Amino acid sequence: MVLNPKILKKLFKAVAYTHDDELGCGDCCDEIEEFIELKLAGKSPEDAYPLVREHLDKCGDCREEYEALLTALKATA
């Protein structure tokens, strides 16, 4: 068992920001291209896609993929 203050804080954070209308990974993945193209255009995708932003904050895999995709697209722009 490795519960410690850091993990406790992570658990509280996950629970505190839980609500009914969260996006799942599939929905996030479906919308991430539009989100990221707005980002690359210098706009604020967080305003247009707040649930995507929130999912990226909560899901490590989707966040990692988003960041890698952003790097890839910047390199090919």
Next chain:
Amino acid sequence: MPRWSKNNKEKKASPPYSNEEWVALLSNPPNEQAIDELRAILIRGLKPALSKYVDQELEQFVKDTAQDALLKILDNIHSFRGESKLTTWAMKIAVREGLTVLRRKKWNNISLNDLRGPNPDSDSSEIFSEKFASKDASPELSTAQKMMMEKVEGIIKNVLTEMQRTAITALMIHDLPVTVVAEKMDTNRNNLYKLVHDARKKMKNEFEMQGIDPKKMISELSGG
């Protein structure tokens, strides 16, 4: 004679292609020059995107990833909805492909059953080991933390289902990737996210019933 010109489909468009041109070129039978052009774009993007995750043979890994991604892209070209550039959609597939392979490789030998977490059979006294107390915490805070850990462990043990407990333990205590945990639990990322979402809602309700304010606890644990 270039390989692509063996296809019946003649390549008339020239890059940069519109989405419609990409879809036409990549639909059956796909135009091989267009495939090579897309492969080159994917490789150019994947190299910087994956470099921090790959220690050796980045070049080969990126080429393999681009090839595997191309097969998926060609198989799914008609599911492209046209709401972004085709190259953005294709790069998303390639990045996911590469990161999924890397995650599987990294966590291949881990069994979820071996991960230590709160379960009804575990000895709860283990979590109160002094080694888990923050060195910087005051004795009072440390005691408060221990009490809170006991409560949270009790909630995880007694309120969540076995599957929810397994998922929370793997994802939040041991930081395993969602992709890996989903595969090891014979499910997919979406269903796993739903399982964890339900677990978080249960915990939220239980916190409320026990008078625990998560936001206040975050502040206290942050030293605020």
